[in-house]
Amino acid sequence: MPAVSGYHFDPVFVVHHLGDLGSGLLRTLAISAIGMAGALLAGALLGAISALRIPVARQLVTVYVEVFRNTPLLVQIFFLYFALPEAGLQLGGFTVGWLSLLLWGGAYNAENFRAGFEAVEGGYVEACRALGFARLSAFRHVTLPLGGRIALPSVANTLISVFKNSSFMVAISYPELTETAVNIVAVTFRVFEMFLAIGVIYLGLVWLMSLGAGAVERRFAIPGGH
Protein backbone atom coordinates (compact mmCIF):
# COMPACT_ATOMS: atom_id res chain seq x y z
CA MET A 1 0.00 0.00 0.00
CA PRO A 2 1.44 3.41 -0.95
CA ALA A 3 1.96 5.97 1.76
CA VAL A 4 -0.90 8.46 1.74
CA SER A 5 0.34 11.99 2.14
CA GLY A 6 -1.87 14.69 3.61
CA TYR A 7 -4.14 12.17 5.32
CA HIS A 8 -7.21 13.78 6.83
CA PHE A 9 -8.84 12.11 9.76
CA ASP A 10 -12.52 11.66 8.91
CA PRO A 11 -14.47 9.92 11.66
CA VAL A 12 -17.82 10.54 9.93
CA PHE A 13 -16.69 8.13 7.25
CA VAL A 14 -17.17 5.22 9.66
CA VAL A 15 -20.79 6.24 10.20
CA HIS A 16 -21.51 5.79 6.49
CA HIS A 17 -20.37 2.20 6.74
CA LEU A 18 -22.15 1.27 9.95
CA GLY A 19 -24.57 -0.94 8.03
CA ASP A 20 -21.80 -3.07 6.54
CA LEU A 21 -19.92 -3.18 9.83
CA GLY A 22 -23.12 -4.21 11.58
CA SER A 23 -23.68 -7.23 9.35
CA GLY A 24 -19.99 -8.11 9.73
CA LEU A 25 -20.35 -7.91 13.48
CA LEU A 26 -23.41 -10.17 13.36
CA ARG A 27 -21.40 -12.83 11.51
CA THR A 28 -18.57 -12.43 14.05
CA LEU A 29 -21.06 -12.89 16.88
CA ALA A 30 -22.72 -15.87 15.17
CA ILE A 31 -19.54 -17.91 14.61
CA SER A 32 -18.22 -16.86 18.03
CA ALA A 33 -21.43 -17.84 19.83
CA ILE A 34 -21.56 -21.30 18.26
CA GLY A 35 -17.82 -21.75 18.75
CA MET A 36 -17.93 -20.63 22.38
CA ALA A 37 -20.96 -22.74 23.31
CA GLY A 38 -19.47 -25.77 21.58
CA ALA A 39 -16.05 -25.22 23.16
CA LEU A 40 -17.67 -25.00 26.59
CA LEU A 41 -19.69 -28.20 26.23
CA ALA A 42 -16.97 -30.18 24.45
CA GLY A 43 -14.40 -28.98 26.98
CA ALA A 44 -16.48 -30.03 29.98
CA LEU A 45 -17.28 -33.43 28.47
CA LEU A 46 -13.73 -34.19 27.33
CA GLY A 47 -12.26 -32.82 30.54
CA ALA A 48 -14.52 -35.20 32.47
CA ILE A 49 -13.39 -38.14 30.34
CA SER A 50 -9.76 -37.31 31.14
CA ALA A 51 -10.35 -36.70 34.84
CA LEU A 52 -12.41 -39.91 35.22
CA ARG A 53 -9.63 -41.81 33.41
CA ILE A 54 -12.02 -43.65 31.13
CA PRO A 55 -9.82 -46.06 29.16
CA VAL A 56 -9.34 -45.61 25.37
CA ALA A 57 -11.62 -42.52 25.27
CA ARG A 58 -9.15 -40.77 27.54
CA GLN A 59 -6.20 -41.52 25.24
CA LEU A 60 -8.18 -40.27 22.25
CA VAL A 61 -8.97 -37.05 24.12
CA THR A 62 -5.26 -36.59 24.89
CA VAL A 63 -4.34 -36.95 21.22
CA TYR A 64 -7.04 -34.44 20.20
CA VAL A 65 -6.02 -31.95 22.89
CA GLU A 66 -2.29 -32.14 22.11
CA VAL A 67 -2.76 -31.84 18.36
CA PHE A 68 -5.04 -28.80 18.57
CA ARG A 69 -3.10 -27.05 21.33
CA ASN A 70 0.28 -27.52 19.73
CA THR A 71 -0.56 -26.29 16.23
CA PRO A 72 -1.58 -22.75 15.23
CA LEU A 73 -5.31 -22.05 14.90
CA LEU A 74 -4.67 -20.28 11.60
CA VAL A 75 -3.09 -23.41 10.09
CA GLN A 76 -6.03 -25.46 11.39
CA ILE A 77 -8.40 -23.05 9.65
CA PHE A 78 -6.41 -23.34 6.41
CA PHE A 79 -6.47 -27.11 6.68
CA LEU A 80 -10.26 -27.20 7.10
CA TYR A 81 -10.81 -24.69 4.32
CA PHE A 82 -8.18 -25.57 1.71
CA ALA A 83 -7.13 -29.16 2.37
CA LEU A 84 -10.40 -30.91 3.27
CA PRO A 85 -11.97 -30.20 -0.17
CA GLU A 86 -9.12 -32.18 -1.70
CA ALA A 87 -10.10 -35.04 0.58
CA GLY A 88 -13.68 -34.68 -0.68
CA LEU A 89 -15.17 -32.53 2.09
CA GLN A 90 -16.07 -29.00 1.00
CA LEU A 91 -16.97 -26.66 3.87
CA GLY A 92 -18.15 -23.06 3.52
CA GLY A 93 -16.68 -20.05 5.30
CA PHE A 94 -19.39 -20.00 7.98
CA THR A 95 -18.96 -23.69 8.81
CA VAL A 96 -15.17 -23.48 8.89
CA GLY A 97 -15.57 -20.37 11.06
CA TRP A 98 -17.52 -21.86 13.93
CA LEU A 99 -16.10 -25.36 13.55
CA SER A 100 -12.45 -24.27 13.75
CA LEU A 101 -13.20 -22.09 16.79
CA LEU A 102 -15.11 -24.93 18.45
CA LEU A 103 -12.32 -27.47 17.84
CA TRP A 104 -9.59 -25.10 19.01
CA GLY A 105 -11.45 -23.78 22.05
CA GLY A 106 -12.68 -27.28 22.91
CA ALA A 107 -9.10 -28.55 23.16
CA TYR A 108 -8.07 -25.71 25.49
CA ASN A 109 -11.20 -26.07 27.60
CA ALA A 110 -10.78 -29.84 27.87
CA GLU A 111 -7.42 -29.11 29.49
CA ASN A 112 -8.88 -26.31 31.66
CA PHE A 113 -11.70 -28.52 32.92
CA ARG A 114 -9.43 -31.53 33.46
CA ALA A 115 -7.12 -29.44 35.61
CA GLY A 116 -10.12 -28.05 37.52
CA PHE A 117 -11.64 -31.50 38.13
CA GLU A 118 -8.31 -32.93 39.24
CA ALA A 119 -7.80 -30.05 41.66
CA VAL A 120 -10.84 -31.14 43.70
CA GLU A 121 -9.67 -32.68 46.95
CA GLY A 122 -9.77 -36.46 46.80
CA GLY A 123 -11.36 -36.69 50.24
CA TYR A 124 -14.63 -35.20 49.00
CA VAL A 125 -15.06 -37.84 46.32
CA GLU A 126 -14.01 -40.60 48.70
CA ALA A 127 -16.54 -39.45 51.28
CA CYS A 128 -19.19 -39.35 48.59
CA ARG A 129 -18.31 -42.86 47.41
CA ALA A 130 -18.37 -44.10 51.03
CA LEU A 131 -21.92 -42.77 51.27
CA GLY A 132 -22.83 -45.09 48.43
CA PHE A 133 -22.77 -42.74 45.46
CA ALA A 134 -21.83 -44.37 42.16
CA ARG A 135 -18.65 -43.04 40.53
CA LEU A 136 -20.55 -41.08 37.94
CA SER A 137 -22.98 -39.47 40.38
CA ALA A 138 -20.10 -38.62 42.70
CA PHE A 139 -18.61 -36.82 39.72
CA ARG A 140 -21.89 -35.08 38.90
CA HIS A 141 -22.65 -33.94 42.45
CA VAL A 142 -19.16 -33.21 43.80
CA THR A 143 -16.36 -33.02 41.24
CA LEU A 144 -18.34 -31.14 38.58
CA PRO A 145 -19.66 -28.29 40.76
CA LEU A 146 -16.39 -27.85 42.68
CA GLY A 147 -13.95 -28.44 39.84
CA GLY A 148 -16.09 -26.43 37.44
CA ARG A 149 -15.73 -23.43 39.73
CA ILE A 150 -11.96 -23.90 39.93
CA ALA A 151 -11.79 -24.09 36.13
CA LEU A 152 -14.06 -21.08 35.58
CA PRO A 153 -11.42 -18.30 35.22
CA SER A 154 -9.30 -20.20 32.70
CA VAL A 155 -12.39 -21.40 30.82
CA ALA A 156 -13.66 -17.82 30.59
CA ASN A 157 -10.25 -16.72 29.27
CA THR A 158 -10.37 -19.38 26.58
CA LEU A 159 -13.91 -18.38 25.56
CA ILE A 160 -12.85 -14.74 25.24
CA SER A 161 -9.91 -15.87 23.10
CA VAL A 162 -12.36 -17.78 20.91
CA PHE A 163 -14.25 -14.53 20.32
CA LYS A 164 -11.08 -12.57 19.53
CA ASN A 165 -9.82 -15.32 17.25
CA SER A 166 -12.97 -15.19 15.15
CA SER A 167 -11.02 -12.39 13.41
CA PHE A 168 -8.74 -15.11 11.96
CA MET A 169 -11.49 -15.79 9.41
CA VAL A 170 -10.17 -12.80 7.48
CA ALA A 171 -7.61 -15.30 6.14
CA ILE A 172 -10.34 -17.30 4.37
CA SER A 173 -12.24 -14.12 3.35
CA TYR A 174 -15.31 -14.94 5.42
CA PRO A 175 -17.03 -11.54 5.77
CA GLU A 176 -17.04 -11.20 9.55
CA LEU A 177 -16.16 -7.88 11.18
CA THR A 178 -12.43 -7.79 10.38
CA GLU A 179 -12.84 -8.96 6.77
CA THR A 180 -15.64 -6.43 6.30
CA ALA A 181 -13.37 -3.65 7.55
CA VAL A 182 -10.50 -4.80 5.32
CA ASN A 183 -12.82 -4.80 2.32
CA ILE A 184 -14.06 -1.28 3.06
CA VAL A 185 -10.46 -0.11 3.49
CA ALA A 186 -9.53 -1.68 0.15
CA VAL A 187 -11.90 0.64 -1.73
CA THR A 188 -11.79 3.76 0.46
CA PHE A 189 -8.23 3.80 1.88
CA ARG A 190 -9.67 5.08 5.17
CA VAL A 191 -7.29 2.80 7.06
CA PHE A 192 -6.92 4.67 10.30
CA GLU A 193 -10.58 5.37 11.05
CA MET A 194 -11.68 1.88 10.09
CA PHE A 195 -9.16 -0.08 12.14
CA LEU A 196 -9.62 2.29 15.05
CA ALA A 197 -13.37 1.74 14.88
CA ILE A 198 -13.25 -2.05 14.85
CA GLY A 199 -10.45 -1.99 17.44
CA VAL A 200 -12.81 -0.13 19.76
CA ILE A 201 -15.64 -2.57 18.98
CA TYR A 202 -13.47 -5.62 19.76
CA LEU A 203 -12.01 -4.06 22.91
CA GLY A 204 -15.47 -3.04 24.12
CA LEU A 205 -16.89 -6.53 23.62
CA VAL A 206 -13.85 -8.19 25.23
CA TRP A 207 -14.25 -5.84 28.18
CA LEU A 208 -17.96 -6.68 28.48
CA MET A 209 -17.19 -10.39 28.38
CA SER A 210 -14.55 -10.01 31.10
CA LEU A 211 -17.10 -8.18 33.24
CA GLY A 212 -19.61 -10.94 32.59
CA ALA A 213 -17.06 -13.62 33.48
CA GLY A 214 -16.24 -11.78 36.70
CA ALA A 215 -19.93 -11.57 37.59
CA VAL A 216 -20.42 -15.29 36.93
CA GLU A 217 -17.39 -16.13 39.07
CA ARG A 218 -18.73 -14.04 41.95
CA ARG A 219 -22.24 -15.44 41.55
CA PHE A 220 -20.98 -19.01 41.83
CA ALA A 221 -18.22 -18.39 44.35
CA ILE A 222 -18.40 -20.73 47.33
CA PRO A 223 -19.21 -18.57 50.38
CA GLY A 224 -16.24 -18.45 52.71
CA GLY A 225 -14.08 -20.52 50.35
CA HIS A 226 -12.01 -19.43 47.45
Place this chain on the structure above:
Amino acid sequence: MPPWVGPVADYLAGGLRETVLLALVCIAASLLAGVLIGAALTVPSRPLRGAARAYVEVWRGLPIIITLYFIFFVLPIIGIRVDTFTAAAVGLSLWGSANTAEVVRGALRSVPRGQDEAAAALGFSWTGRMRYVLLPQATRRALPPLIGLVVNLTQQTSLAAVIGLLDILEASQRSIERLTLSGGSSHAVPILGAVLAVFFTICLPLTMLSRWYERRLR
Protein backbone atom coordinates in the same frame (compact mmCIF):
# COMPACT_ATOMS: atom_id res chain seq x y z
CA MET B 1 8.94 -39.37 -4.41
CA PRO B 2 6.70 -37.35 -6.78
CA PRO B 3 8.57 -34.51 -8.55
CA TRP B 4 6.63 -31.69 -6.83
CA VAL B 5 7.83 -32.64 -3.36
CA GLY B 6 11.46 -31.43 -3.63
CA PRO B 7 10.85 -27.81 -4.68
CA VAL B 8 7.92 -27.42 -2.28
CA ALA B 9 9.99 -28.76 0.63
CA ASP B 10 12.79 -26.29 -0.18
CA TYR B 11 10.30 -23.45 -0.36
CA LEU B 12 8.72 -24.43 2.96
CA ALA B 13 12.16 -24.69 4.57
CA GLY B 14 12.86 -21.09 3.51
CA GLY B 15 9.56 -20.05 5.07
CA LEU B 16 10.36 -21.99 8.23
CA ARG B 17 13.61 -20.02 8.62
CA GLU B 18 11.58 -16.81 8.54
CA THR B 19 9.07 -18.24 11.04
CA VAL B 20 11.78 -19.30 13.48
CA LEU B 21 13.59 -15.96 13.19
CA LEU B 22 10.34 -14.08 13.80
CA ALA B 23 9.50 -16.29 16.77
CA LEU B 24 12.93 -15.77 18.37
CA VAL B 25 12.79 -11.99 17.95
CA CYS B 26 9.26 -11.84 19.39
CA ILE B 27 10.08 -14.11 22.32
CA ALA B 28 13.13 -12.06 23.27
CA ALA B 29 11.34 -8.72 22.94
CA SER B 30 8.21 -9.96 24.76
CA LEU B 31 10.16 -11.33 27.72
CA LEU B 32 12.33 -8.23 28.09
CA ALA B 33 9.51 -5.70 27.81
CA GLY B 34 7.05 -7.97 29.63
CA VAL B 35 9.18 -8.25 32.78
CA LEU B 36 9.60 -4.47 32.94
CA ILE B 37 5.90 -3.80 32.39
CA GLY B 38 4.92 -6.61 34.76
CA ALA B 39 7.10 -5.03 37.46
CA ALA B 40 5.53 -1.65 36.66
CA LEU B 41 2.13 -3.23 37.37
CA THR B 42 3.20 -3.71 40.99
CA VAL B 43 4.79 -0.31 41.74
CA PRO B 44 3.20 2.04 44.30
CA SER B 45 3.16 4.98 41.84
CA ARG B 46 -0.40 5.29 40.53
CA PRO B 47 0.31 6.97 37.16
CA LEU B 48 3.01 4.44 36.26
CA ARG B 49 0.79 1.53 37.31
CA GLY B 50 -2.11 3.00 35.37
CA ALA B 51 -0.03 3.39 32.22
CA ALA B 52 1.22 -0.20 32.49
CA ARG B 53 -2.36 -1.41 33.09
CA ALA B 54 -3.63 0.44 30.01
CA TYR B 55 -0.82 -1.04 27.89
CA VAL B 56 -1.66 -4.56 29.07
CA GLU B 57 -5.44 -4.20 28.63
CA VAL B 58 -5.19 -2.75 25.11
CA TRP B 59 -2.64 -5.15 23.62
CA ARG B 60 -4.10 -8.22 25.32
CA GLY B 61 -7.66 -7.25 24.50
CA LEU B 62 -7.23 -6.51 20.80
CA PRO B 63 -7.27 -9.45 18.40
CA ILE B 64 -3.65 -9.77 17.21
CA ILE B 65 -4.75 -9.49 13.59
CA ILE B 66 -6.15 -6.03 14.25
CA THR B 67 -2.86 -4.98 15.87
CA LEU B 68 -0.91 -6.32 12.89
CA TYR B 69 -3.14 -4.52 10.38
CA PHE B 70 -2.93 -1.36 12.38
CA ILE B 71 0.87 -1.36 12.42
CA PHE B 72 1.25 -2.48 8.84
CA PHE B 73 -1.29 -0.12 7.26
CA VAL B 74 -1.55 2.83 9.64
CA LEU B 75 2.12 3.55 10.43
CA PRO B 76 2.95 4.38 6.78
CA ILE B 77 0.31 7.13 6.93
CA ILE B 78 2.29 9.00 9.56
CA GLY B 79 5.44 8.48 7.55
CA ILE B 80 6.86 5.34 9.16
CA ARG B 81 7.44 2.68 6.55
CA VAL B 82 7.60 -0.86 7.89
CA ASP B 83 8.25 -4.12 6.06
CA THR B 84 6.13 -7.18 6.82
CA PHE B 85 8.74 -8.73 9.12
CA THR B 86 9.09 -5.60 11.27
CA ALA B 87 5.33 -5.06 11.39
CA ALA B 88 4.76 -8.66 12.45
CA ALA B 89 7.58 -8.55 15.00
CA VAL B 90 6.30 -5.33 16.58
CA GLY B 91 2.65 -6.42 16.61
CA LEU B 92 3.32 -9.86 18.06
CA SER B 93 5.72 -8.40 20.64
CA LEU B 94 3.09 -5.92 21.82
CA TRP B 95 0.75 -8.85 22.41
CA GLY B 96 3.47 -11.07 23.85
CA SER B 97 4.83 -8.42 26.24
CA ALA B 98 1.33 -7.59 27.51
CA ASN B 99 0.71 -11.28 28.26
CA THR B 100 4.16 -11.70 29.81
CA ALA B 101 3.46 -8.68 32.02
CA GLU B 102 0.29 -10.33 33.37
CA VAL B 103 2.19 -13.55 34.12
CA VAL B 104 4.99 -11.62 35.83
CA ARG B 105 2.53 -9.58 37.88
CA GLY B 106 0.76 -12.75 39.05
CA ALA B 107 4.07 -14.38 39.95
CA LEU B 108 5.30 -11.31 41.84
CA ARG B 109 2.07 -11.19 43.82
CA SER B 110 2.41 -14.86 44.70
CA VAL B 111 5.60 -14.10 46.65
CA PRO B 112 4.51 -13.71 50.31
CA ARG B 113 4.24 -10.04 51.36
CA GLY B 114 6.50 -10.61 54.36
CA GLN B 115 9.45 -11.19 52.05
CA ASP B 116 9.07 -7.75 50.51
CA GLU B 117 8.51 -6.11 53.88
CA ALA B 118 11.51 -7.83 55.47
CA ALA B 119 13.74 -6.69 52.60
CA ALA B 120 12.38 -3.17 52.92
CA ALA B 121 13.07 -3.22 56.67
CA LEU B 122 16.65 -4.24 55.90
CA GLY B 123 16.98 -1.08 53.84
CA PHE B 124 16.63 -2.48 50.31
CA SER B 125 15.38 0.01 47.74
CA TRP B 126 12.54 -0.96 45.37
CA THR B 127 15.00 -2.00 42.65
CA GLY B 128 17.05 -3.95 45.21
CA ARG B 129 13.98 -5.81 46.47
CA MET B 130 12.96 -6.60 42.90
CA ARG B 131 16.42 -7.70 41.87
CA TYR B 132 17.41 -9.78 44.91
CA VAL B 133 14.18 -10.84 46.61
CA LEU B 134 11.05 -10.75 44.46
CA LEU B 135 12.14 -11.59 40.91
CA PRO B 136 14.28 -14.65 41.82
CA GLN B 137 11.32 -16.19 43.67
CA ALA B 138 8.74 -15.11 41.15
CA THR B 139 10.74 -16.57 38.27
CA ARG B 140 10.12 -20.11 39.51
CA ARG B 141 6.37 -19.52 39.58
CA ALA B 142 6.35 -17.71 36.27
CA LEU B 143 8.33 -20.29 34.33
CA PRO B 144 5.57 -22.79 33.40
CA PRO B 145 3.12 -20.13 32.12
CA LEU B 146 5.97 -18.33 30.36
CA ILE B 147 6.92 -21.50 28.49
CA GLY B 148 3.24 -21.80 27.55
CA LEU B 149 3.38 -18.24 26.27
CA VAL B 150 6.48 -19.04 24.19
CA VAL B 151 4.51 -21.89 22.59
CA ASN B 152 1.59 -19.56 21.97
CA LEU B 153 3.81 -16.84 20.50
CA THR B 154 5.50 -19.36 18.20
CA GLN B 155 2.09 -20.40 16.91
CA GLN B 156 0.88 -16.83 16.51
CA THR B 157 3.79 -16.03 14.17
CA SER B 158 1.67 -17.76 11.52
CA LEU B 159 -0.53 -14.63 11.55
CA ALA B 160 2.30 -12.80 9.78
CA ALA B 161 1.14 -14.64 6.66
CA VAL B 162 -2.02 -12.52 6.73
CA ILE B 163 0.00 -9.35 6.10
CA GLY B 164 2.08 -11.18 3.50
CA LEU B 165 5.28 -12.24 5.26
CA LEU B 166 6.74 -15.25 3.45
CA ASP B 167 6.72 -17.50 6.53
CA ILE B 168 6.08 -21.23 6.45
CA LEU B 169 2.31 -20.79 6.18
CA GLU B 170 2.51 -18.24 3.37
CA ALA B 171 5.04 -20.49 1.62
CA SER B 172 2.58 -23.39 1.85
CA GLN B 173 -0.22 -21.21 0.46
CA ARG B 174 1.89 -20.08 -2.49
CA SER B 175 2.98 -23.67 -3.16
CA ILE B 176 -0.63 -24.82 -3.19
CA GLU B 177 -1.59 -21.99 -5.55
CA ARG B 178 1.28 -22.72 -7.89
CA LEU B 179 0.52 -26.44 -8.01
CA THR B 180 -3.14 -25.69 -8.71
CA LEU B 181 -2.26 -23.23 -11.49
CA SER B 182 0.15 -25.68 -13.10
CA GLY B 183 -2.82 -27.89 -13.69
CA GLY B 184 -2.57 -30.81 -11.35
CA SER B 185 -3.80 -31.44 -7.87
CA SER B 186 -3.13 -28.78 -5.22
CA HIS B 187 -1.65 -31.37 -2.80
CA ALA B 188 -3.09 -29.21 -0.04
CA VAL B 189 -3.49 -32.14 2.35
CA PRO B 190 0.18 -33.21 2.48
CA ILE B 191 1.49 -29.63 2.30
CA LEU B 192 -0.69 -28.17 5.07
CA GLY B 193 -0.29 -31.45 6.96
CA ALA B 194 3.47 -30.87 6.86
CA VAL B 195 3.05 -27.34 8.21
CA LEU B 196 0.92 -28.70 11.07
CA ALA B 197 3.54 -31.37 11.75
CA VAL B 198 6.38 -28.81 11.86
CA PHE B 199 4.57 -26.66 14.44
CA PHE B 200 3.56 -29.73 16.42
CA THR B 201 7.17 -30.95 16.54
CA ILE B 202 8.36 -27.58 17.83
CA CYS B 203 5.54 -26.96 20.30
CA LEU B 204 4.83 -30.36 21.88
CA PRO B 205 8.22 -30.73 23.67
CA LEU B 206 7.86 -27.20 25.06
CA THR B 207 4.31 -27.90 26.24
CA MET B 208 5.51 -31.08 27.95
CA LEU B 209 8.42 -29.20 29.53
CA SER B 210 6.04 -26.59 30.92
CA ARG B 211 3.75 -29.27 32.36
CA TRP B 212 6.66 -31.20 33.87
CA TYR B 213 8.04 -28.07 35.50
CA GLU B 214 4.62 -27.12 36.86
CA ARG B 215 4.21 -30.55 38.44
CA ARG B 216 7.67 -30.30 39.97
CA LEU B 217 6.81 -26.99 41.62
CA ARG B 218 3.90 -28.51 43.53
